Amino acid sequence: MKFLDLHAQYLTIKREIDSAIAGVIERSDFIMGEQVAQLEEEIAKYCGARFAVSLNSGTDALYVALKALGIGSGDEVIVPSFTYIATAETVALLGATPVFCDIREDTFNINWESAEKVVTRKTKAIIPVHLYGQPADMDEILAFAKKSNLFVVEDAAQAIGATYKDKKVCAIGDVGCLSFFPTKNLGAYGDGGMIVTNNETVAKYAKMWRIHGQSKKYYTDFIGDSSRLDTLQAAILLAKLKHLDGWANARRSKALLYDRLLGTSQIAQPFVAPERTHVYHQYTIRVETQRNELAAFLKRKGIPTMVYYPLPLHQQKAFSNLRSRTTFPISESASECVLSLPLYPELPDSSLQEVAQAIISFKNET
Ligand SMILES: *Cc1c(COP(=O)(O)O)cnc(C)c1O
Numbered sequence: 001m002k003f004l005d006l007h008a009q010y011l012t013i014k015r016e017i018d019s020a021i022a023g024v025i026e027r028s029d030f031i032m033g034e035q036v037a038q039l040e041e042e043i044a045k046y047c048g049a050r051f052a053v054s055l056n057s058g059t060d061a062l063y064v065a066l067k068a069l070g071i072g073s074g075d076e077v078i079v080p081s082f083t084y085i086a087t088a089e090t091v092a093l094l095g096a097t098p099v100f101c102d103i104r105e106d107t108f109n110i111n112w113e114s115a116e117k118v119v120t121r122k123t124k125a126i127i128p129v130h131l132y133g134q135p136a137d138m139d140e141i142l143a144f145a146k147k148s149n150l151f152v153v154e155d156a157a158q159a160i161g162a163t164y165k166d167k168k169v170c171a172i173g174d175v176g177c178l179s180f181f182p183t184k185n186l187g188a189y190g191d192g193g194m195i196v197t198n199n200e201t202v203a204k205y206a207k208m209w210r211i212h213g214q215s216k217k218y219y220t221d222f223i224g225d226s227s228r229l230d231t232l233q234a235a236i237l238l239a240k241l242k243h244l245d246g247w248a249n250a251r252r253s254k255a256l257l258y259d260r261l262l263g264t265s266q267i268a269q270p271f272v273a274p275e276r277t278h279v280y281h282q283y284t285i286r287v288e289t290q291r292n293e294l295a296a297f298l299k300r301k302g303i304p305t306m307v308y309y310p311l312p313l314h315q316q317k318a319f320s321n322l323r324s325r326t327t328f329p330i331s332e333s334a335s336e337c338v339l340s341l342p343l344y345p346e347l348p349d350s351s352l353q354e355v356a357q358a359i360i361s362f363k364n365e366t
Helices: 006-012 014-027 034-047 058-068 085-093 112-117 138-148 200-209 231-241 244-262 291-300 317-322 329-337 349-365
Strands: 051-055 076-080 097-101 123-126 151-155 175-179 193-197 214-216 283-286 338-341
Touching (some): 006 014, 014 231, 034 193, 034 231, 051 058, 051 200, 058 085, 058 151, 058 175, 058 200, 076 085, 085 097, 097 112, 097 317, 123 138, 138 151, 193 200, 244 283, 291 338, 291 349, 329 338
Parallel strands (some): 076 097, 123 151, 151 175
Antiparallel strands (some): 175 193, 283 338
């Protein structure tokens, strides 16, 4: 069994992908070809926002979103301590300080009450991460941000298509950031990312930043970078976008099957908070005791699992300069008990049964 099988997905859409790739090669407009603008238009529409600007990665999306909002040296940005490194790394790259806060125990998403405790006069923005594909508590975060005069940058790298009160993620805060890393729910065949926003100034800034801050060719208005999504990736993503909602539905029904199969096993299945849809980028259970032993047991049975993430950000060596005496107990316990199980649209239900049975037999033996 594989944790994720990208080749199996390719086989289900081989003709569309092959013809998309062949079309780009035929035109050979590899950089900023017509599919790039088309993808931006379609993703903006899909998310329900006015603008989308494609970039080289999700990390660049976070970086340029913050930069376009004017965040830099001396500023603080609130980041949950339980997320992928890119969420906080980009803050630090800009010369600003990531200020960590804790998460909710049930959803693993940012705890806005913990965020409220770390706000200072220097705080300029907050980055809620829609971890594993479930939207964070956006109403509370928006209210807190409004009160404290903060920008809200959504890290939606794992959550494209997820909704919160009928709004898609990326269209809720000031800027939403997407990743098209191959393993994400909408994955390219290489690196890619995008910002989505209703803020025209931010969109214009990002469009120039990705081509060296140029207003026209060879005329640089500000220092930018080289961060484009190439046409081949855009064409592949356009072909895959048509399938995204179908894949999300398949992920949800498989997640429900896991929920049912694991039923009474004393394993905590993912909790979905009210008024939102989960797109199950990951199906992550909480194993309060012997998580590593369970993972090793499953591995011996040929069942791969993953731990997202084994070390909270406030404990990373790279951030040791920021270390205060603060601890974030929920993040720390999450890193010790989370376990993500194989879940993707092409995974047969029989495999889910195999995984659930193995977990239950481990529980019965221990
Ligand atoms: C994948 C991911 C990113 C970074 O995206 P890349 O495209 O790999 O740069 C950022 N944040 C989260 C939560 C992610 O999962």
